[in-house]
Amino acid sequence: MEPLFTYWHFDLGTVILFLLFSWGYGYLSGFKLQKGAGLYFGGLSLMLLMELSPLHFLGMHYLLSAYMIVHIVLLLICGPLMLIGLPRSSDHRLIWQVSRFFNYWPWMGWLSAIGVMWFWHIPAVFESVFPADHTVFSFHWIAFLHSGSLLLAGICFSWPILSPVRELQVNPLLGIVYLFTACIGCSILGLLLTFAPPTLYKHYFMTDEFGFAELIKTSWGISRAKDQQLAGLMMWVPCCFIYLSGAMVMVYKMLVKDERV
Amino acid sequence: MSQGSHVISIFNPQSAEAWKLSPLNNYLIIACSFIMIVVVGLLIYVTIKFRAKAGDAEPKQIYNNRTVEAFMIGIPFLMVSFFFYQTVKVMNETEPTVQGQVPTVVITGRQWWWQAVYPGTTVVTANEIHLPAGKKVLLQLESQDVIHDWWIPSFGPKMDMIPGVKNYLWVTIGKPGVYEGACSEFCGKQHAWMRIKVIADSPADYQQWLLNKSKAALPPADTLALAGAVIFNKKSCADCHSIRGTPAQGKSGPDLTHLASRTTLLAGMMTNTKEHIKRFINNPEGVKPGVRMPRFIFKKDTVNALVAYLSNLK
Amino acid sequence: MENKLMMKMVIGTEAIFFIALMITYVYFSVTPGFNSASLRLLDIKTTGLFSVLLFLSSFTFWRAEVNFRQGNIQRLKLWMGLTILLGMVFLFGQGQEYWRLLHENFSISKDMFGTNFFTLTGFHSLHVFMGLILLTVILILILLGDFDDPGSTVISTAGIYWHFVDIVWMLVFLLVYVLPVLK
Amino acid sequence: MEGTYIPEPEEELPGLNVSNSQGLLQWISSVDHKQIGILYLFLAVLFLLLGGAAALLMRIQLALPGSTFLSPEMYNQLFTMHGTTMIFLVLTPAILGFSVYIIPLMIGANDLAFPRMNAFGLWITFFGGLLLYFSFLAGGAPDAGWFNYAPLNQRQYSPGPGIDYYCAGLLLVGAGTVGTSINLVVTIIYFRVEGMTLGKMPVFVWMVLINSCLVVGAFPPLNAALSMLLLDRQLQSHFFNLMGGGSPIVWQHLFWSFGHPEVYILILPPFGMLSEVFQVYSRKPIFGYGFVVGSGIAIALLAFGVWVHHMFVTGLGNTVYNFFAASSMLIGVPTGIKIFNWIGTMWGGSLRFTTSMLFAIAFLVEFTIGGLSGVAFAVVPVDWQLTDSYFVVAHLHYVFVGGSLFGILAGLFYWFPKMSGHMISEKLGKWFFWLFTIGFNLTFFVHHILGIKGMPRRVYTYPDISGYSLLNLTSTIGAFLMGFSVLFLLYILRKSVKTGEKAPNDPWDAYTLEWITSSPPALKNFDRLPPVYSLRPLRDLKQSSQLQNHTDGINTNILPSKSDRGGSFEKNDN
Secondary structure: OOOHHHOOOEEHHHHHHHHHHHHHHHHHHOOOOOOOHHHHHHHHHHHHHHHHOHHHHHHHHOOHHHHHHHHHHHHHHHHHHHHHHOOOOOOOHHHHHHHHHHHHOHHHHHHHHHHHHHHOOOHHHHHHHOOOOOOOEEOOHHHHHHHHHHHHHHHHHHHHHHOOOHHHOOOHHHHHHHHHHHHHHHHHHHHHHHHOOOOOOHHHHOOOOOOOHHHHHHOOOOOHHHHHHHHHHHHHHHHHHHHHHHHHHHHHHHHHOOOOO | OOOOOOOOOOOOOOEHHHHHHHHHHHHHHHHHHHHHHHHHHHHHHHHHHOEOOOOOOOOOOOOOOHHHHHHHHHHHHHHHHHHHHHHHHHHHHHOOOOOOOOOOEEEEEEOOEEEEEOOOOOOEEEOEEEEEOOOEEEEEEEEOOOOEEEOOHHHOOOEEEOEOOOEEEEEEEOOOEEEEEEOOOOOOOOHHHOEEEEEEEOHHHHHHHHHHHOOOOOOOOOHHHHHHHHHHHHOOHHHHOEOOOOOOEOOOOOOOOOHHHOOEEOOOOEEOOHHHHHHHHHOHHHHOOOOOOOOOOOOHHHHHHHHHHHOOOO | OHHHHHHHHHHHHHHHHHHHHHHHHHHHHOOOOOOHHHHOOOOHHHHHHHHHHHHHHHHHHHHHHHHHHOOOHHHHHHHHHHHHHHHHHHHHHHHHHHHHHHHOOOOOOOOHHHHHHHHHHHHHHHHHHHHHHHHHHHHHHHHOOOOOOOOOOHHHHHHHHHHHHHHHHHHHHHHHHHHHHHO | OOOOOOOOOOOOOOOOOOOOOOOHHHHHHOOOHHHHHHHHHHHHHHHHHHHHHHHHHHHHHHHOOOOOOOOHHHHHHHHHHHHHHHHHHHHHHHHHHHHHHHHHHHHOOOOOOOHHHHHHHHHHHHHHHHHHHHOOOOOOOOOOOOOOOOOOOOOOOOOOOHHHHHHHHHHHHHHHHHHHHHHHHHHHHHOOOOOOOHHHOOHHHHHHHHHHHHHHHHHHHHHHHHHHHHHHHHHOOOOOOHHHOOOHHHHHHHHHHHHHHHHHHHHHHHHHHHHHHHHHHHOOOOOOHHHHHHHHHHHHHHHOOOHHHHOOOOOOOHHHHHHHHHHHHHOHHHHHHHHHHHHHHHOOOOEOOOHHHHHHHHHHHHHHHHHHHHHHHHOHHHHHHHOOEHHHHHHHHHHHHHHHHHHHHHHHHHHHHHHHOEOOOHHHHHHHHHHHHHHHHHHHHHHHHHHHOOOEOOOOOOOOOOOHHHHHHHHHHHHHHHHHHHHHHHHHHHHHHHHOOEOOOOOOOOOOHHHHOOOOOOOOOOOOOOOOOOOOHHHHHHHHOOOOOHHHOOOHHHOOOHHHHOOOOOOOOO
C-alpha cells in the first residue's frame, strides 16, 4: 500500500475535456487571452485537479463523500468560475445567442443543473460511472460524459444569473427564486442520501483492492453509514450555502447598492 | 445504599458527561448576559437621551452606516463561530459511537413506566433503576409503544426512546446517591407520572444488588400472603405481570418479582405502602387515570390477600 | 399576468406537496421493509399506454391554446374537448388499475408499497380530476361564447395547471413504474 | 405596471348585490380587503379568547402540585388546542388581517389582486377553526400536542376522533392561509403604485412578501403529513405506523420542515410592523434598510434548512447534528442584525413614547430573551439538556408572545386610528401595556427556571419538589394578570370605537401611503396618489408642499392633480 497522496492517475477523458474547453475559450475570444482568462483557466485547472488527484481516487474506490466533493466542485465552483472568466467584452455572436436564450428560458439552466445532479445519482447510473478496473492511463467514456456534463451544466446553470451580457441577466427577484429552488432541488437529494440506509450505492461495497478500507474506518473514523451521511449533508448544506450566498449577493445588488448613504 | 437528596437541575452535574457539557452552559449564559446587557443598556441610553421635546425639529436623517453594520454582522458571527466550535468539540467528546458494546441495562419506555433489563443477568425491574457509580455505563434505550424520552438533568444529555429504534447513552455517575428525572417527550395521558429514579450504588453494592435481584421471588410468608399468591395466579394478574419463580409470566405489565424493595409505585407517583397498593388495585383508573391495568371487582379479603402477597416480595 | 403568477404559485405549493410525497416514497423504497413482491403486480404496459394518452392531452391543450390565440374558436372547442376526453380516459385507466389491484387483494393497507403507491397515484388522480373540472368549466364558458377576447389569460393559466399535472405524472410514472424495472 | 388590471370596488359590492350599509350581511358577503382584514382580526380575537381560556384552565390546574381540577385527558386536549389555536387561528389570522388591510393601502392599490379569493381564504380559515373546535362536541379534541408526534397520533394510541378533526381542520386553515398569501404576493408584485420599485417598498410590505413566499413553501409538507396521517387513521395505511413498516421519524421530518418555517412565518410580518413603528416614532428612516430587508430574506432562505434542531435528541447521529447546529446558529445572525438596526433607527431620533412605541421597545427586550434562549437550542449539547422541558415553553412564548404578539400589538396601536377612525386613549393604552408586559413576564420568565430544574413540558401535574410549586403558582398569577389585561384591551378598543376622539388622516406624522386616505379609508382607497420617489412618499409630499402643521392631517387639495404629473400616479382610470 503506497501512501495515499501518490494515487494520482492520468485520465485521458479529463485531458480531452481540458483541451476541448480551452479550445472553446479560444473560439469565443478569438484566440486571445482577455481579462478574466485567469478565472476561466483557474476553473478549468480546478477541474483537472479534482479529476486527477487522489481525491478522485478515493471517490472512485472508497468514499462517496469524496466523490461528492468532486461532483459539487465541478458543478458549483468550476462552472461559475469559467462563466465569469468568459471574455466579457467579446461580442461573439454565440455568447449573445446563449445569453438571449437563457434570459428567455432561465429555467432551462436550472433544469440542466438539477437534472444532471439527480441523473448521476440514480443508483444504477451511479454504478456505471466507474470503470471496472483502475489503471494509471485510462479512458472511460461514461466518466468522460459525467465530468463533461457536470461542467457544462454548471456553466448553463449560472448563465441566467452571471451572464457575460449584463443586460441579459435575469432580474434579482427571479434570481433569488431561481437559486432558492435550486437549493431545494439539491437539498432533497442530499436529504435522501442522508437519511436513506447506507446500502444505497453498492459500488462501495466491492473488495478493498488498495487496502485503504482499514485506514479510513479506524483512523479517519468514517464508517459506511457515516460516509453516506456526510455525502448527503455536503450535497445539502455547503451546496445550499453556495446557492443562498448567491441569493444574498443578488439581494445586496437589489437593495443595498442603491440605498441612500 | 445512600439516599442523599439532590437538587434536580442541569446546573448540578453529577456525571462525567454532564461535567463535559457544563462549561458550554456557562459560556452560553455569559454570552447571553453580555448581549442582554448591551441591548438593554443601549435601550435605556437611547430612551433617556433621545426623548422628543416640544418643538423639536426633525432629527438628522441617518440612513445607514457601513461600519456599524459590519460590527452588527461581525460580532454575532464571531460569537456563533465560537459556539459552533465548542458544540462540535463537546458533542464528539460526550457521544462516542457505540460499536457492539453490550449495554449495562436495556431500558424500555412503556405507557407509563420504565422497564429495565440487565443483559447477562436475569434481573428485570421497573421504574427504579440501579446503576454502578464511578463506572462508564452504557444505556440502551428503546420504546414499546410511543416515543418517550430519558432525562435525568444531573446526568447531562437526554435521549429519545423511539419505537423500532435503538438509542444509546453513556453515563458515568460520580458518586452513589438517588437521582431523579422524568420522561421528557409527551407520551399520552400519564406523561406527568412517568418519573425516573436512578439509584447509583457503589460497585460492590451494585454487584450485591444484582445478585439479590437475580434470585426468584420469596415464597409467601404467611397464610394471607399464600392466599394472595394463589389469587394472583388464578385471577388475571399473572396475564400481565410476572413474578420470577412462580407461574406468573405476563409481559405487558411491570415485573413484580421484588416489588416490595422499591420505594415508590407507579413511576414515582406515590410511596410504596400497603395502603397505596390497595388503593391502586381497588381502582387503578381512579389513582392513575389512563393506566393500562383494568379495574377488577375484588372482595375486600381478596384485595387484602393480594396486598399481603405483593408487599412481601422483597 | 397576475392570473399566471397566481397559478404558478399554486402549482409551486402543489409541487412541494408532491415532492414531499415522492420523497416519502423514495425513503421507504430504500428501506428493507419495502415489499418488492407487490411491485410485480403493477401493469406497466397498460398504464404506460394510458400515460401516453395523458401526455398527449398536454399536446392537445397546447393546440387549443394556439387556436385560441389565433381566434379560432371552433378549433378551440375541438381541442379542448379532446383534452378533457383524454384526461377522462386516463382517469378511467387509473380506475381500472385500482380495480384490478384491489381484486388481487392489494390495497393501501396491504404493505408499505401499497401505502405509498395508492397515496401518490391517488393524489395525482385527484389533481387530474380537479383539472378536468377546471377545463370543463372553461369549455362550458367557451360553448356559451364567453371567450372572444384573445388577450384573455384564463386558458393559458389553466394550461399551466394542466401541464403541471402531466409533469407530475411523468415523475410518478418514472418513479413507481419504470425505475423498479430498470433495477 | 403597464396595462395591469386594478380591481375596483364599487358602491354595490360584487356577489350578493348588497349595498354598503346592510350591516352583518354586508360584512359576510364582503370582498373588500379592509372589511376582510377586520374580519380576520375578529377571527383572531375570537380564537384568542378560546385559546386563552384553555391556557387559564391549564394554569389553574398547574397552580398547585397534584391538583385534580382537570383530568389528564382534559388537560391534554386543552394544551393541544391551546397550541394549535394560538398558532394557526390567532397569530396567523392576526398577521394576515393586518397584511390584507394595510398592504394595498401601503402600496397604493385599491384592493388585493383577487378579492374573492381573499374572502375565500378568510372563510375557509374560519370554518377550519370551527371544525377543529367541533371535535369537543364530537367526542374529544385532539390530545397529542400541536406537533402531534407519531405514533401517539395513531388510532391505536389516540382512538378518539380528535386527531381526525385536527387533520381536517388544519388542512382547511392551511388552504386559506396559502390562498391569502398567494394573493398578497401577486398584489405586491403587480399592484404597486408607479415609482415604488422593489428597493422603495416599505419594510412591512417586504416582510409580508417574504413571509407569503415562506407560507407557500412551508405549508405543503404539513399538508402532505396531515394527508398521510388521515390515511393512516382512516384507511389503515402505514406511513407512521411501525407495525406496517412505517416510521415515526418521517412524521417529525415532515412536520418540522413545515414547523420551523412556521415560526418565522409568525415573526417576519411583526418585524415589518415594528420597522414602521420605529421609523415613525423616532422620526427617522429605518437604519440600514437593505440590511433589514436582506436579513429578512436570509432568515426565510435559511428557515427551510434548520428543522432538524427540533430532533437533536432522536439519535440521528453527530454527523447530522454538526451541520444543523451550524445552520441553526447562522440564522441567529440575521435576527441579531435586525435588533441592532432597530436600535440604530432610534439612535439620534426624536422618540415619542406612545403605547405603540412602548410595545415596540418592550419587544426588543422580550424578543432578545426569546432569541437568546433559542440560540440555546442550536447549541446541541445544551439542547440535549433542555429540549422538551419547560425551558422550551418559556422560549416559545417569549418568541410568540414577546415577539409576534408584541409586534402585532405595536401594529394595532399604530394602525387602529386608521382602521377605526378613532384614537385610543393613550392613558388606558399605557395601563394595558404595563399590565400585559408585567403579566407576561411573570407568567413565562419562571418557566426558564422550571426547565432548568428538570420539569418536562406538557405534564398535567408535577411532584412537590425543588420549588416547582412556588414557581408554578407565580406563573399562574401572571397568567391571570395577562388574561385580565386582554379583556381590558378589548374594553379599551370598544370604548375607543364608541366614544374615542376622531382620528385625523395622519395622526402620527407618518411616512407611508396609507396615511393619505381618510380614517377609516373609504370603500375606494385612493382617488389620487402622489408618485413615489423614496421609501417615505408621505414625508416627501409633506416636505415638498411645505405643510406647516402635519398633525392636522393631509389636505388632499395639495395633492398634485393628474394634469401636473402626466397621469403617472393615477390609479383609477384604466
